[in-house]
Amino acid sequence: MNDKKCGLIAALDVPAPDDARSFLDRLGHATEYIKIGPRLYALGGVPFVRELISRGYKIFLDLKLHDIPNTVASAVEPLSQLGLWALTLHTSGGCEMMARSVAARDRAGSETKLLGITVLTSLGGELWEDVHPGCDMGLALVARAEAAERAGLDGIVCSPLDLDLLKGRARKLMRVVPGIRAKRAGAEDQARVATAKEAALAGATYVVVGRPILEAADPVAAAKDIIASLEEVSR
């Protein structure tokens, strides 16, 4: 990928490894960044991750680790030896948890990028207020991003709508951005969404797109259209 362009990460949220294989047979290498989550990891495990890496993909394992520092860091060490491009953990686990994870990754001699989930893109309005009463989401977002930077993470995961708030902050961190939709309405369980082009214009380093590609009549054309819209944005 040209470093100045926002890249596409395709979220392979399909039922089973065989569905993922068929999809990738069609997608080819339109994008080399592929995200897999807990379901495919539960079903295919490490052999499936290794298979995708051997097919030439950069694998983003989105496990969103969240536990006490010792537990997360001790999982990061072996996970970062799998040859992953990136792995996620929750910034709300705190700075010590993140810093110990970075140390564990470094001890493993790995280049896997550690990305911190800031505020889930599904949380907005009442859903946020329900579990964070009286807490301003923007303040929490910035605090989490800055903690991720202090802890030495490589990037954060945030909504496209958060990017403006992060301008000039946590500058060393890449911005990996799900919550991508062609229009605001009908975003399923996503609450804070924007188009891929809006995300790129606001500073996303990568956009993460699942259902808009997977459920399109022609998923490969949908992926290619998103890539074309990202390429229109130059920085």
Ligand SMILES: O=c1ccn([C@@H]2O[C@H](COP(=O)(O)O)[C@@H](O)[C@H]2O)c(=O)[nH]1
């Ligand atoms: O805050 C977050 C963090 C991760 N995700 C993941 O991104 C994809 C988005 O899928 P869509 O189908 O495009 O909604 C999905 O795998 C999530 O687990 C996120 O959406 N929000």
